[in-house]
Amino acid sequence: MIGHIKPLINLIGELKRLPGIGPRSAERIAYSILDMDEDAVASIGKALMDAKLNIKRCPVCFSITDEIPCRICKDQLRDKSVICIVENAKDVIALEKAGNYKGFYHVLEGSLSPGRNIGPDNLRIKELLERLDKGEFVEVIIALNPNVEGEATAMYLNRLLKPFSMKVTRIAHGLPIGGELEFADEMTLMYAFEDRKEL
Amino acid sequence: MxxxxxxxxxxxxxxxxxxxxxxxxxxxxxxxxxxxxxxxxxxxxxxxxxxxxxxxxxxxxxxxxxxxxxxxxxxxxxxxxxxxxxxxxxxxxxxxxxxxxxxxxxxxxxxxTVIFNPEDLYIIKGEPALRRQYIDNELSKTDVEYFVDSIKYKKVLEQRNILLKEYKRKKVSDELMDIWEEQLSKYGIKIINKRLELIDQLKEISKKIHYRITDDAENLQISYQTNIDIENIEDSYRQLMKKNRQKDIERGYTSVGPHRDDLEILINGISAKKFASQGQQRTISLSLKISEIEFIKRKTGEYxxxxxxxxxxxxxxxxxxxxxxxxxxxxxxxxxxxxxxxxxxxxxxxxxxxxxxxxxxx
Incomplete structure (x- = not known):
């Protein structure tokens, strides 16, 4: 009976800590690990530890990195006049994949949410203000998620940034590229209209 | 359909x-x-x-x-x-x-679809929440923006209420309160404006229908009840919320906004909730449901x-x-x-x- 196999119970328990992994998936993954070669399992274990030990927060922009400061913050060729504020390191990676933005980033490590006990002091806002004070930035681009927490955070930042007399912009909401108009939902269309621009 | x-x-x-x-x-x-x-x-x-x-x-x-x-x-x-x-x-x-x-x-x-069941009597008899639900249901069926805004409103409201309780325990910056109140009023105003538009149409429709159903015996009047000044909603909403902030902090919940509003239902000039008989209340709920059908027809072009x-x-x-x-x-x-x-x-x-x-x- 499974209840007596301690290491298996342990493994399932640990896997369940991962996001999106429920009891069922944890069990399935655990059994497939049991079926793997020892080498393969060792290499999963090593990859987990390697990632944990070698990936750090960049002390400048708070994105994730394996060098300090990170490659983006180090890059002398990037545009020193723009800084883009995002919630998570994942967002930096997404924007970098898009590739057209050449400025710097600042990761807040979350968004304001009293419900999850996240206030301004839990975000990298103090560090942001210090950077803006010292840097040569002339434009701040706010690229937070379009949910209520992201909107509240954007509004809070907008107020804080007023004294800096910089240009503060936010990225547009709108139609996905390649999407046909008729398949877009009404809300997306409405935002797309509000954010329209001159040709 | x-x-x-x-x-x-x-x-x-x-x-x-x-x-x-x-x-x-x-x-x-x-x-x-x-x-x-x-x-x-x-x-x-x-x-x-x-x-x-x-x-x-x-x-x-x-x-x-x-x-x-x-x-x-x-x-x-x-x-x-x-x-x-x-x-x-x-x-x-x-x-x-x-x-x-x-x-x-x-x-x-x-x-x-519009569903009518015996419990709909409580739209007249019951608590304000049931009348708000009647309004919300009606708008959410035809108005995507309302549907999305009311979900967002509920989320922001929850956040502000948590902040109110936190304020009591330790000092929360007033700036932070401002931000969440600004968000709350942004969605709250949109919701109230949509509800007012709805009630504006619905009061005429329901009056006519109720006259027909009662052979002209009963004058049904419905109106939206809110302590926000609707003539000057943008300012009034924000001022009222600010004014009530201290009271809200003590109570731990938000006392102003569409989640506290009500629908007043009068029959021949008197409150249907308090004074109408069970039979009259049942008839009013019938009129309100038929009105809902007519409203949907007006808004979407089909029944x-x-x-x-x-x-x-x-x-x-x-x-x-x-x-x-x-x-x-x-x-x-x-x-x-x-x-x-x-x-x-x-x-x-x-x-x-x-x-x-x-x-x-x-």
């Missing part, structure tokens, strides 16, 4: 069922606990992709099975459509004309489908006649009853009788 047919698998007490509908009146007949209301619920479910009784999806799966599915064919002004939904555990998949629907808001307005769950037995002969006059040859209607004697012959003559027994459509 016309519902052509529906098929169910493992939904509540149905294992495998199929039902065709007449485009006028349909009557489900059967003893108690055979599945009439469940079949009606499946129609409501396929129109909103949620339960009318706030049941969790998994609670609708037949006992001992691991999924349920519903699919339906219907006509609306854009032509024939097919919708299907399958619920497996906590996962739900919805397809409209073979395109996957990712979010509920993408499906709003395709198939609209929704009316679902009458066990209500005909509660109305007298005269009221039943009036109801029939309002819906005849316009609104596809689906009625449940335990006893055909409760339904006047004029309904039966025009209707298709569908017998329900032990989770089967006979």
């Amino acid at each position: 016309i519902l052509k047919n529906i098929s169910l698998k493992n939904f509540t007490n149905y294992e495998d069922a199929y039902c065709d509908f007449d485009e006028n009146i349909n009557i489900f007949v059967g003893d108690n606990a055979q599945g009439k209301s469940n079949l009606l619920e499946s129609i409501y479910y396929i129109s909103t992709i949620s339960s009318s009784k706030k049941n969790k999806d998994r609670e609708l799966i037949k006992w001992g099975r691991d999924y349920f599915s519903i699919s339906a064919h219907f006509f609306n002004q854009h032509g024939e459509n097919k919708v299907s939904v399958k619920v497996v555990g906590n996962k739900k998949e919805v397809y409209l004309n073979n395109y996957k629907i990712e979010k509920r808001k993408e499906y709003i307005g395709y198939l609209i 929704p489908i009316l679902l009458l769950d066990d209500v005909l037995s509660e109305l007298d002969k005269n009221r039943k006649h009036k109801l029939l006059e309002e819906i005849e040859n316009k609104v596809q209607t689906i009625i449940t009853t335990t006893d055909l004697n409760d339904i006047e012959n004029f309904f039966i003559d025009k209707g298709k009788i569908i017998i329900i027994q032990d989770g089967k459509v006979l």
Whole structure:
């Protein structure tokens, strides 16, 4: 009976800590690990530890990195006049994949949410203000998620940034590229209209 | 809108069922606990992709099975459509004309139903929350923006309430309070404006209908009740929230906004909640439901489908006649009853009788 196999119970328990992994998936993954070669399992274990030990927060922009400061913050060729504020390191990676933005980033490590006990002091806002004070930035681009927490955070930042007399912009909401108009939902269309621009 | 047919698998007490509908009146007949209301619920479910009784999806799966599915064919002004939904555990998949629907808001307005059941009496008799729910239901069925804004409003409200409680324990910066109040008023104002627009139309529609149903005996007046000055809503809302901040901090909840508003219902100038008889209240709820149907027609250009769950037995002969006059040859209607004697012959003559027994459509 499974209840007596301690290491298996342990493994399932640990896997369940991962996001999106429920009891069922944890069990399935655990059994497939049991079926793997020892080498393969060792290499999963090593990859987990390697990632944990070698990936750090960049002390400048708070994105994730394996060098300090990170490659983006180090890059002398990037545009020193723009800084883009995002919630998570994942967002930096997404924007970098898009590739057209050449400025710097600042990761807040979350968004304001009293419900999850996240206030301004839990975000990298103090560090942001210090950077803006010292840097040569002339434009701040706010690229937070379009949910209520992201909107509240954007509004809070907008107020804080007023004294800096910089240009503060936010990225547009709108139609996905390649999407046909008729398949877009009404809300997306409405935002797309509000954010329209001159040709 | 016309519902052509529906098929169910493992939904509540149905294992495998199929039902065709007449485009006028349909009557489900059967003893108690055979599945009439469940079949009606499946129609409501396929129109909103949620339960009318706030049941969790998994609670609708037949006992001992691991999924349920519903699919339906219907006509609306854009032509024939097919919708299907399958619920497996906590996962739900919805397809409209073979395109996957990712979010509920993408499906709003395709198939609209209005359900009328004996508990609707509490729209008049009950707490303000039930009247707000009546308003919210009506707007959410036809207005995607309202649907999305009210979800966002609830989220921001929750955040502000948590912040209020936190404020009491330790100092929270006033700037932070400002931000959440600004967000709250942004969505709150949009919601109140939409509700005012609705009530503006609904008060005329419902007055006319109620006069018709009561043979000009009763003057029905409805109005939106809020302590925000609606002539100057932008400023008034924000000022009132600021003014109440200290009080709200002490109480730990937000005292101003659409979540506290009410619908006042007067009959011949006096409060229907306090002074109308049970029979009068029942008639008012009938008028409000028919008004909802007319409002949807005005807004979308077509009539929704009316679902009458066990209500005909509660109305007298005269009221039943009036109801029939309002819906005849316009609104596809689906009625449940335990006893055909409760339904006047004029309904039966025009209707298709569908017998329900032990989770089967006979």
